[in-house]
Amino acid sequence: MPDVGNTRARYRRILRFAARYMVQTWWYELVLPRFGLATFVARGRAARLTRIAQRFHVLAVDLGGLMIKVGQYMSSRLDVLPPEITRELAGLQDEVPPVPFDAIRRLAEAELGVPLERSYAEFDPTPLAAASLGQAHRARLAAVDAGDMGYDEAVVKVQRPGIEVIVDVDLAALRRVAGWLSRVRFVASRVDLPSLVEEFAATSLQEIDYLQEAQYAERFAANFADDPRVAAPEVVWERTTRRVLTLADVTAIKINDRAGLVAAGIDPKAVAAQFAAVMFDQLFRDGYFHADPHPGNIFVTPVSPASSASTQGATDAAAPAWQLTFIDFGMMGEVPDSLRRGLQQLLLAIAARDGKRMVQAIQGVGFLLPTAETAELERAMTALFARFGGMGFYELQQVDERELRRFAIEFGDVVRSLPFQLPENFLLVIRSMSLTSGLCSSLDPEFNLWDAVEPYAAKLLRDEGGGIVRAAGREALSVAGTAWRLPGRLDALADRIEAGRLVANSPRIEQRMARLERAAQRIVSAVLFVGLFVGGILLRVDEPVWGVALMAASAVPLLHAVFAGVFGRRGAG
Structure with missing residues (x-):
């Protein structure tokens, strides 16, 4: 402790x-x-x-x-x-x-209520893996448990002693950092960081309850029971408590072990594509997903063709000669039906590369407040799809950096002007999809997310009963309607331009803008003073000349911040 x-x-x-x-x-x-x-x-x-x-x-x-x-x-x-x-x-x-084995032994025996020698026929003192909240050891089940389960090879996950206290301390520190960042206007206007930390806290506390993790593992396995692409370890409930979890040993080739995959005759590119599809199924089909799919939690398990065919079940696609085996179900996420439908519409909009439809889907999901003015965002999204739509990570790396920076600045200005917010319980969705994207890119540098999104979006349309033809028909009708209304809308726009109604008028707008400009200049000067002064202090340790120079230069913006308002008022008078 x-x-x-x-x-x-x-x-x-x-x-x-x-x-x-x-x-x-x-x-x-x-x-x-x-x-x-x-x-x-x-x-x-x-x-x-x-x-x-x-x-x-x-x-x-x-x-x-x-x-x-x-x-x-x-x-x-x-x-x-x-x-x-x-x-x-x-x-x-x-x-x-790793934690020393003596500490692991004491905790496991206290939880199980009997010596390890009675709980397991063998227990390897060398850890198979050491994670941040616990560590895993290989073991062989006792004869009575092996007879019930039908196998004897197991992995025992034991919580790190005192981890509850450490988690509490880390969460307290993260709450403090979130409080600092929430005072930064740009950050506070974009996201409620304290709420996100609380969501992360709830997830972390769930992750150190192994009884709950065992239930999550069984639920995940049930969702993919008839799917030959995915496997999960079976729980040995007789040797599982809140801080000790015993599972069937399913260790195989780690998913990011490219050399191991190639040696086993498995194409890493195929693994990336399959992994993305499986994660899409969890998020958009089941609404229940693995929220921590980093490489240590996923194996690629070769299977024999006969075994693969026997487990194919109702799945239409031919089963591959390997499976994705997920472990560590301490961090799982659920997507409510309403949010899942919204995410499906967002996926369809991305697949169609339709900027306007994507903005509507973003509003439907809850990222944007209903009152947000979205015309500029629609324009930016349309430009995004027109220039970069269909490009994968590798292709984006070949784009001129100046062009990317120019677009990022323009797009960022639009985003900063809008009231974005994160829907409740959305942190795990972001985490899961971020890890998925990064892992797929590591398996296949040329991995293109569009190639995974587009067929999945078509599948969603078929599953919803609409069919691609019907969707195309609706799109054609929409385009035809827009074309029919276009002449009238152009006439109305011309009338507004002639009447000057596109210009915002206010009798005091110039005076107000002048005052705002002076205030903004003083604020910028004050910020620059603090930045130069603090930066000089930080640099003085390693670079004394730069540090003293910056501290001296901070006097200029300080004088402007203090006296500009006085001189400005006198000049105005």
């Missing part, structure tokens, strides 16, 4: 790390470019990101707990995060230090 002093030190260490790199990121990415130093910032960005990732890697391995979860999530975001970060954090999937 961690002592109070250690937990307090852990809490302070997490906060210090977050504060330091939040300030550093703000300084380099927001303040310095305002002084024309964007080239300087860009030149050192790769080395800076690598240093941050290296220091977080050390922090996560040293602290364990939920910090490992954060690092695992970031290491899987190959499609979004720069390689400097994902490459450095990739080792966190397998680098969690």
Whole structure:
């Protein structure tokens, strides 16, 4: 059990790390470019990101707990995060230090109520895997349990001693960091971070209840009982408690082991496509999905053709010579029917590359408030699909960086102007799809998400009874209706332009805009003063000359922030 002093030190260490790199990121990415130093910032960005990732890697391995979860999530975001970060954090999937076996033995025997030698015929003291919240050991079931289950090879998952206290401390630190970020206007206007942390807290507390995980595993297995593509381990209930979980041993080729897959005659590209389809089924068909599909939780299991055919059941497609075997069901998510229908419409809009329909689906899901003005977002979405629609991750890497940056700035301005919000319980959906996208990209650098979305969207249309032909008919009617109304709408638009009704008029708008502009300038100056002064203090340790120079330069925006309002009022008078 961690002592109070250690937990307090852990809490302070997490906060210090977050504060330091939040300030550093703000300084380099927001303040310095305002002084024309964007080239300087860009030149050192790769080395800076690598240093941050290296220091977080050390922090996560040293602290364990939920910090490992954060690092695992970031290491899987190959499609979004720069390689400097994902490459450095990739080792966190397998680098969690194990708990000494004596501590594991004491906890397991206390939970099971009998010595390990009576619970299992054999129990390997060397851990098979060490995770952030528990670790797994291979074992052989006792004769009586093996007779009941029909097999004797098992994996026993044992919770880390004292993990409840560590989770509480980490959550307290995350709540504090979320409170800091929620005071940043841009962050607060986009997402309710405290609510997301509470959702993450609820999920983390569920994850350390192994009885609940066992129930989740059985429910997941039942959903794919007739699907030859997917397998899950059977629960040995006689040797399962809240902190000890015994499962059938299903270990095989880890899904991100490309060399192992190729050696077994399995195409990694086929695995990526199948994995994406299975995750889509969980999210859009079942509404019950694995929310932690990182590489350590998924195996590719070769199966014999006869076994595959016998389990094909009602599935129409020919079964592959391998299965995706999921483990670790501590983090599962549910999608309510209303949200699932909204997500299906969003998927159909993406497959059709229809910007207007996608905006409508976003509103239906609850990402946008009903009162939001969406004309600019529709235009931006249409431009997005026109230029980048159908491109995979690999193809996007070949696009000129300046073009991507220009589009990102324009699109970001539109998004920032809208009242976006995350629907309740949506954090796990984002996590699951993010990990899926990153893992598929690691299996197949040329993986194109569109190739997975489009056939799945067509399947959704067929399943809903509409059929692609009927959908195309509805689309044709919609286009015809728009064309029929177009001349009248153009006439109305011309009338409005001639009448000058497209211009917003206000008798005091110029005065108000002038006051707002002066106030904005003073605010910017105040922000620059704080940034220069704090940045000078931070840089003074490693780069004294730069640090002193920036602290001296901070006097200029300070004077402007203090006196500009006085001189502005006198000039106005």
